[in-house]
Amino acid sequence: MKTFNVNIVTPDGPVVDTNVELVSAKAQSGELGIMAGHVPMVAPLQIGAVRLVTGGKQSELVAISGGFLEVRPDQVTILAQAAEKAESIDIARAKEAQLRAEQLLQSKQDHVDFKRAELALKRAVNRVNVYEGKL
Amino acid sequence: MASLRDIQTRITSTKKTSQITKAMQMVSASKLSRAESNAKSFVPYMDKIQEVVASIALGSKDVTHPMLVSRPVKKTGYLVITSDRGLAGAYNSSILRSVYKQIQERHTSKDEYVVIAVGRVGRDFFRMRGIEAIDSVTGLPDQPSFADVKEIVRKTVDLFSEGAYDELFMYYSHFVNAIQQDVTMKKVLPLTDIESTGGSLSSYEFEPSAEEILEVLLPQYAESLIYGALLDGKASEHAARMTAMQNATDNAKELIRSLTLQYNRARQAAITQEITEIVGGAAALES
Numbered sequence: 001m002k003t004f005n006v007n008i009v010t011p012d013g014p015v016v017d018t019n020v021e022l023v024s025a026k027a028q029s030g031e032l033g034i035m036a037g038h039v040p041m042v043a044p045l046q047i048g049a050v051r052l053v054t055g056g057k058q059s060e061l062v063a064i065s066g067g068f069l070e071v072r073p074d075q076v077t078i079l080a081q082a083a084e085k086a087e088s089i090d091i092a093r094a095k096e097a098q099l100r101a102e103q104l105l106q107s108k109q110d111h112v113d114f115k116r117a118e119l120a121l122k123r124a125v126n127r128v129n130v131y132e133g134k135l
Numbered sequence: 136m137a138s139l140r141d142i143q144t145r146i147t148s149t150k151k152t153s154q155i156t157k158a159m160q161m162v163s164a165s166k167l168s169r170a171e172s173n174a175k176s177f178v179p180y181m182d183k184i185q186e187v188v189a190s191i192a193l194g195s196k197d198v199t200h201p202m203l204v205s206r207p208v209k210k211t212g213y214l215v216i217t218s219d220r221g222l223a224g225a226y227n228s229s230i231l232r233s234v235y236k237q238i239q240e241r242h243t244s245k246d247e248y249v250v251i252a253v254g255r256v257g258r259d260f261f262r263m264r265g266i267e268a269i270d271s272v273t274g275l276p277d278q279p280s281f282a283d284v285k286e287i288v289r290k291t292v293d294l295f296s297e298g299a300y301d302e303l304f305m306y307y308s309h310f311v312n313a314i315q316q317d318v319t320m321k322k323v324l325p326l327t328d329i330e331s332t333g334g335s336l337s338s339y340e341f342e343p344s345a346e347e348i349l350e351v352l353l354p355q356y357a358e359s360l361i362y363g364a365l366l367d368g369k370a371s372e373h374a375a376r377m378t379a380m381q382n383a384t385d386n387a388k389e390l391i392r393s394l395t396l397q398y399n400r401a402r403q404a405a406i407t408q409e410i411t412e413i414v415g416g417a418a419a420l421e422s
Binding site for chain 2: 007009010011012013014027028029032039040041042043044066067068070071077079081082
């Protein structure tokens with residue numbers, strides 16, 4: 001199958017630079033699958049996992065915290081504020097963050113910024129899921 | 136003339152000081168190289184985001200977003216990036232001098248501007264002058280990751296969207312090389328001067344629409360502009376500190392040299408005096 005280059009860049013440096021057959025990402029308007037030869041496109045991404053399918057059935061998950069995806073004829077670039085491959089996720093920290101966010105949400109106090117806590121929870125759950133290989 | 140003991144004490148203390156400055160210089164040198172590589176790893180992200188922003192904002196003229204539009208300026212925001220600690224030569228003072236001059240030239244009353252301070256030195260500088268920064272961060276690590284500065288950066292951009300100020304200027308020190316850092320003023324918001332990086336503005340499909348993409352993209356772009364300046368400022372800070380400590384070490388060496396000369400002279404004078412006294416005493420006995 002035809003492959004194309006995928007770049008995932010964050011402010012802290014490039015995270016992924018490989019050739020893949022298929023990129024599957026969660027855009028704000030829904031799930032997106034991109035293969036070689038896709039029309040040039042820009043789409044904002046949700047907090048979620050990006051699946052990079054390399055040859056055969058091999059695939060890799062990357063946790064993305066927001067950002068957007070840019071498709072060019074020969075290349076796909078994902079610009080995210082944070083991105084981690086499954087193996088580089090600090091699972092202890094992610095679980096801790098998840099717990100903290102859940103407690104904040106349950107505390108039902110006025111001073112809690114619910115929107116922010118919800119986003120934090122989403123990011124934490126996303127990391128945990130990617131680490132465990134669930135999509 | 137100072138006594139031998141006095142000179143000896145000064146030499147020892149100067150030596151100790153120079154050891155400290157030398158150590159600080161080496162620490163800054165290693166931090167500088169880290170900061171430089173951080174700034175370098177940020178470049179691909181910045182380039183990319185600039186490219187996409189340019190191609191959307193310039194490519195389709197009919198799209199618009201509050202961040203792209205200049206509104207009448209009632210209040211100006213100043214984001215001032217300084218360090219937490221001194222001992223970095225003129226690093227902080229040159230930034231603060233230029234901001235303060237600019238503020239005094241442009242504004243007549245304190246209601247016309249707000250200050251956001253990064254770094255303790257900057258915050259204290261404005262506090263001393265009766266200007267309380269509306270937001271400040273101190274204690275940033277030497278190698279800030281994006282997560283470390285996310286809060287302040289987001290807040291700065293949000294304040295603009297909420298209308299707390301109608302334009303935002305950013306003052307920081309741009310790292311040219313290890314011995315040169317330039318104070319730079321940059322207008323961050325509104326994003327009126329988006330440079331197009333390449334000639335090839337690709338025409339994109341927007342999913343779901345150009346407006347909604349700008350909604351996500353522009354804050355992210357403004358945030359990365361600020362983050363880039365922070366990284367740049369950190370590199371400059373380490374470079375400035377390195378140079379300052381290098382100078383301090385050199386000065387200490389020079390001081391030690393001249394003190395040692397003084398010490399030896401005093402020692403010789405004392406010996407000569409003793410001999411003269413002995414000879415004089417012996418001559419007095421003989422006669």
